[in-house]
Amino acid sequence: MKVILIKNAQLVNEGTITTADVLVKDGRIAQVGQNISAEADETIDATGLHLLPGVIDDQVHFREPGLTHKATIASEARAAVAGGVTSFMEMPNTVPNAVTQELLQDKFDIAANTSLANYSFFMGATNDNLAEVMLTNPSTVCGIKIFMGSSTGNMLVDNAETLEQIFSKALLPIAVHCEDEQTIRDNMALYEERYGEDIPVKCHPEIRNEAACFKSSFMAIKLAEKHNTRLHILHISTEEELALFRNDIPLQEKKITAEVCVHHLWFDKEDYDTLGSQIKCNPAVKEARHKKALLQGLLNDKLDIIATDHAPHTWDEKQGKYKKAPSGVPLVQHSLQLMLEFVKEGKLTLEKMVEKMSHAPAILFNIRQRGYIREGYWADLVLVDLQKPYTVSKDNIQYQCGWSPLEGKTFAATVTHTLVSGHLAFANGTFDESKKGERMLFDR
Known part of the structure; x- marks a missing residue:
């Protein structure tokens, strides 16, 4: 070298x-x-x-295997590197889902041959793969992922006994997507009754609302407290959830940690009027009061790290009606620049930004000699x-999907x-x- x-x-x-x-x-x-x-x-x-130390993004969806019409590990790792993200941790809801040790290893093999960035992959939990989850090596795999809310895909874990078993036995950090499925279903039924198939996309944060997030996060934390589990709650999106987290002890001592994503800091409900389903994601981008509170939660250390939940879909897929358009936003190439805008505006210091994007992920996941x-x-x-x-344009977007909700932004x-x-x-x-x-x- x-x-x-x-x-x-x-x-x-x-x-x-x-x-x-x-x-x-x-x-x-x-x-x-x-x-x-x-x-x-x-x-x-x-x-x-x-x-700066390279950005470590603990939550991305690079779509390979099985969804390579949207993205590949190679294409999205290249986009990450162009944006200063040197290491990523990728989620298991590919096709097939990474829910066995063999399928998990397949993703590591692909990355070894194609990823320009450093990499790790979460082992996925389901209602019936506990034995496979327990085989995961804590020193070579970043964590276990549980969807406590269906999000996009079919990995919802809603069996109470399964959750008890995973939380009580896991030797790795458990990362959870927290939205209460029943709350979302009840809300969706009300909006279908009101609008039929023509639900406006701006209703997304009302269907996947604050109550759905809080209820699920509260339940996950209670499980973790019961079993003394190392729990990390992904993409916190509401002001209400901040009350669930501590900031009175150092990160190294926290058993329960939380993440905020750049889109929940940057966009708000008013942006649906211009961007529509481009910013449809789970959990939803919500009212402006939330992004203000989330930034404060980042500054006062209730929120521990910044990530993207990078989740590309093709442009055509995103053009469907509300129920058809998939949730997810491509963001990994521009997360560092987004946060540097907060620095320019005086809302965040460079030192704090580096802490939340590089140092803290390394501490939180016990990453060896990085961050x-x-x-x-x-x-x-x-x-x-x-x-x-730097102006975002079609010419410089590295995502395979070829678009970004930030196009035209300088x-x-x-x-x-x-x-x-x-x-x-x-x-x-x-x-x-x-x-x-x-x-x-x-x-x-």
Whole structure:
């Protein structure tokens, strides 16, 4: 591998911003300091640029196997790297669902051959695969995923005894999608009675409402408290749910953690008028009061990490009527730029952003030697130019689906370089796919 020397960067790491050089050798950070003069195969002059630890996105849907008309691990990993996301954890609701050790391994094999980013995959739980779930290796797999709410697909776990068994026996973090299925069904019946097949998409947050989210999250937390389970609740979308989480202890000591996704911070119910089903997702984008509360929850540490729930569908699929249009939004390429907009607006500091997108995911999932700019750690690094505007367009969208609800948006910052496990995978709009990402490991 090339020896790479990054010079004169504004290094954002562990709560500070300092001017520093970083030497990368054999895939790892060999030295961090000033005036490093080591020989290198490539030197990057980072004067005027900010150097961040690579973003770790703990919730993506890359659609392979079985749904490759929407996306592939290769295409979406490339999009991730273009946006400064160096590591991802992918969900099990592919086709077939990743609910056996063999099917889970198939996804790792695909990623080893095609993923430009570092990777891990969740083991999926169902009502009847407990024995398979219990075989999952805690040191080589990121976690167990439970859909406590059907979302998109057929992985709803609603058997009380199954949930008790998983929560009591799991050796890995359990990540849950929390929406109460019965509440959603009851609401849907009311809206079908009112509108028939022509339900307006803006009714989505009323059908998948605050009560559905809170009820399911509350139940998951009670189960975790009962069994002392390591629980992580994905994509919190409501102000009400914030009351369920603690911020009076360090993240390292939390047994129950929570995530917020960029779209729940960025969009609100008014955006359905212009974007329609483009922002239809589960849990739903809701009224503006929620995104304001979620940002505050991020700042006061009730919400522990930022993710995307990246979930691409084809443009044609998204054009169907409300009940036909699938839920999910492609976001992984632009999550870092979205959060840098919050930084520009003074709503978030660079240090806090890096904490929530890089450090905290590494802590929360016990990721081995990633998430920080530290000597000896894997060199997952991102350079950003905070003074170089970037407009999202068809020409620069890397998602296989070819569209984004952010098209036409001009961001204040541009991702210029991304190093993945010491490999310069992306530089000034050009990819180098001569080396793939690494499988993440976990200290458990």
